[in-house]
Amino acid sequence: MKQIFFLFLMGSFAAQAQNNLTPETLWSLKRVSAEEISKSGKTLFYSEKQYDYTTEKSVTKHYKLNIAKGTVAEIIPVPNVKKTYEVITSKGKEGIELNTEGVENVKVSPDKKYIAFTKEVLITPMNGSDIHKDLPKTTMQVYTDLIYRHWDTWEDGKYSHVFIMNPETGDIKDIQLNEPYDCPQKPFGGDEDFVFTPDGKGIVYVSKKKVGKEYAQSTNTDIYYYDFKSGTTTNWTANMMGYDMAPLFSPDGKRMAWTSMRRDGFEADKTDIYVMDLGSKDAYKVNLTGHWDGTIESFVWDSTSTRIFFNAPWKGTVQLFEVGVPANLYSKILPAVHKITDGVFDIAGIKGQAKRGLVVSRTDMNHAAELYLVNTEDGSMKQLTHANDEAYSKIGMSKTELRMVKTTDGKQMGVWVIYPPDFNPKKKYPTLLYCQGGPQSALSQFYSYRWNFQLMAANGYIVVAPNRRGMPGWGVQWNEDISKDWGGQPMRDYLAAIDAVAEEKFVDKNRLGCVGASYGGYSVFMLAGMHENRFKTFIAHDGLFDLKSWYGTTEELWFANWDIEGAYWNKPVPKSYELFNPSNFIAKWNTPIMIIQGGIDYRVPIEQGLEAFQAAQLKGIKSKLLYFPNENHWILHPQNGVAWHREFYKWLDETLK
Numbered sequence: 001m002k003q004i005f006f007l008f009l010m011g012s013f014a015a016q017a018q019n020n021l022t023p024e025t026l027w028s029l030k031r032v033s034a035e036e037i038s039k040s041g042k043t044l045f046y047s048e049k050q051y052d053y054t055t056e057k058s059v060t061k062h063y064k065l066n067i068a069k070g071t072v073a074e075i076i077p078v079p080n081v082k083k084t085y086e087v088i089t090s091k092g093k094e095g096i097e098l099n100t101e102g103v104e105n106v107k108v109s110p111d112k113k114y115i116a117f118t119k120e121v122l123i124t125p126m127n128g129s130d131i132h133k134d135l136p137k138t139t140m141q142v143y144t145d146l147i148y149r150h151w152d153t154w155e156d157g158k159y160s161h162v163f164i165m166n167p168e169t170g171d172i173k174d175i176q177l178n179e180p181y182d183c184p185q186k187p188f189g190g191d192e193d194f195v196f197t198p199d200g201k202g203i204v205y206v207s208k209k210k211v212g213k214e215y216a217q218s219t220n221t222d223i224y225y226y227d228f229k230s231g232t233t234t235n236w237t238a239n240m241m242g243y244d245m246a247p248l249f250s251p252d253g254k255r256m257a258w259t260s261m262r263r264d265g266f267e268a269d270k271t272d273i274y275v276m277d278l279g280s281k282d283a284y285k286v287n288l289t290g291h292w293d294g295t296i297e298s299f300v301w302d303s304t305s306t307r308i309f310f311n312a313p314w315k316g317t318v319q320l321f322e323v324g325v326p327a328n329l330y331s332k333i334l335p336a337v338h339k340i341t342d343g344v345f346d347i348a349g350i351k352g353q354a355k356r357g358l359v360v361s362r363t364d365m366n367h368a369a370e371l372y373l374v375n376t377e378d379g380s381m382k383q384l385t386h387a388n389d390e391a392y393s394k395i396g397m398s399k400t401e402l403r404m405v406k407t408t409d410g411k412q413m414g415v416w417v418i419y420p421p422d423f424n425p426k427k428k429y430p431t432l433l434y435c436q437g438g439p440q441s442a443l444s445q446f447y448s449y450r451w452n453f454q455l456m457a458a459n460g461y462i463v464v465a466p467n468r469r470g471m472p473g474w475g476v477q478w479n480e481d482i483s484k485d486w487g488g489q490p491m492r493d494y495l496a497a498i499d500a501v502a503e504e505k506f507v508d509k510n511r512l513g514c515v516g517a518s519y520g521g522y523s524v525f526m527l528a529g530m531h532e533n534r535f536k537t538f539i540a541h542d543g544l545f546d547l548k549s550w551y552g553t554t555e556e557l558w559f560a561n562w563d564i565e566g567a568y569w570n571k572p573v574p575k576s577y578e579l580f581n582p583s584n585f586i587a588k589w590n591t592p593i594m595i596i597q598g599g600i601d602y603r604v605p606i607e608q609g610l611e612a613f614q615a616a617q618l619k620g621i622k623s624k625l626l627y628f629p630n631e632n633h634w635i636l637h638p639q640n641g642v643a644w645h646r647e648f649y650k651w652l653d654e655t656l657k
Contacts, residue, residue: 529585
């Protein structure tokens with residue numbers, strides 16, 4: 001008999017009838033973000049962003065919340081390209097006006113003697129108009145090395161650099177002068193990539209100081225210290241070979257913590273928290289979480305500098321944890337990791353410590369992000385923002401259930417099952433197998449504006465979402481087991497999950513579908529050639545179809561080198577190109593498939609979707625191509641988002657219902 005863990009998420013239903021979620025309602029939900037906590041810890045500053053999909057415009061409103069009283073006041077910002085920052089000079093306190101056009105991530109040093117910001121700098125001309133000044137209209141681009149495009153942008157020879165302004169003299173200095181390296185890191189780095197030292201005498205910043213092919217094949221970022229007085233730069237994480245990110249100083253100013261991965265080239269390696277004493281001659285570093293069988297997402301210090309709070313995947317959710325910081329870092333006894341929260345939700349982000357607890361962002365499969373205050377002693381939570389309460393009062397909520405399913409190799413796998421709001425166990429429902437991307441990203445209680453389980457369930461589908469091999473939250477080994485085995489055990493995990501749930505009487509075995517994006521899209525393409533007629537329809541978004549052409553066009557080669565063992569011309573040829581390459585199994589395709597492709601997706605470039613669609617068409621398989629010329633690996637434009645959903649459910653109506 002199957003072992004089942006029932007973890008229910010049921011909304012509180014009002015007496016009146018509930019409406020099912022629609023794509024239009026989904027895109028109109030307010031998106032809440034924490035911005036800052038006052039130094040006193042009493043006030044939270046946050047924003048609410050709301051899209052109007054009919055105009056493709058958004059409105060962002062800013063608020064301040066008295067955490068103790070719960071009172072909220074809107075802040076009306078004054079639009080101005082020049083902003084004033086309070087600093088201290090020989091004249092005393094002064095307001096320095098800074099032109100913020102083209103400037104990002106402005107910060108003032110703790111002693112208020114310096115201002116830091118980031119700005120793009122042209123280092124290596126690559127656009128024809130920069131190379132040939134007399135040809136301003138040429139569109140030529142010139143490349144002699146990798147990486148020539150990244151995520152959704154072609155390289156233009158400009159790099160984001162950290163600048164330091166001395167308000168006393170008015171001097172502005174590029175601390176990375178003439179270096180072809182970025183800070184913040186592209187494409188997703190932000191102001192967390194640099195921070196002033198507590199004494200205000202320097203700044204630490206994150207950068208991957210590599211160029212060309214070496215950059216494209218390495219994940220080795222380091223944390224550098226720039227000294228204002230001497231103008232020298234020191235690598236504080238030399239000989240640490242993976243990602244070193246998110247430097248953060250303790251409130252008492254005595255230590256720095258950061259996240260680190262051990263292996264170069266493995267972007268999904270276990271992430272740990274390291275701590276070092278400032279001012280120590282040997283810069284001794286301690287891994288606080290190396291003994292813990294999990295991987296970190298983000299962290300903050302507590303106000304006493306004696307412990308660190310972090311969020312991490314945990315058995316199909318993301319929870320809040322803490323770890324103590326030893327008074328003596330040379331001690332060989334490290335404190336145990338302690339889980340603070342427990343429930344069917346995700347602690348999606350940690351903003352910082354307030355007067356009465358920790359401010360976090362929380363989601364679940366029925367609710368977009370809202371801000372909560374966590375009591376770090378007992379894990380109890382108080383909701384601070386209520387941006388979408390009115391919308392939720394009119395939407396029927398889904399039930400979610402975590403089942404444990406036995407895999408083909410005898411392991412226990414957590415599988416989320418999501419039910420329609422009006423679920424009736426006496427009925428039979430079409431059912432979707434959801435394939436997660438990453439491939440090593442958590443399948444948890446996240447809330448997506450595209451792959452939205454609540455919306456799928458609202459359209460009358462049961463959703464089966466397996467935590468197959470490669471998912472964090474189930475131990476480091478489980479997370480790593482997908483590397484070099486993309487089309488092996490993970491595919492058997494998928495089939496074990498859908499087969500187990502399909503035994504239920506309320507699942508219509510004749511109406512099973514399979515959907516996913518990125519590695520999930522790859523999974524769809526693989527399963528289309530090996531599903532043995534289980535599924536009646538497939539949907540793949542930005543999936544990897546042919547590993548040879550993908551290796552030849554994707555940009556972050558460290559990913560391919562690690563997970564599929566490198567180039568197809570290597571000797572011996574990596575097994576992935578033969579055993580785990582979806583295009584090798586086209587002869588077995590026999591099921592309707594819809595293929596979605598972004599035009600500026602350089603992680604999984606355009607030829608992947610076009611090749612798959614062309615193969616399906618030439619084989620006479622019912623197929624459809626959705627092409628979004630202005631979208632990258634995601635769908636970010638509101639009307640594209642609504643159109644995506646309409647076509648998604650239209651296809652399922654045609655092929656599954």
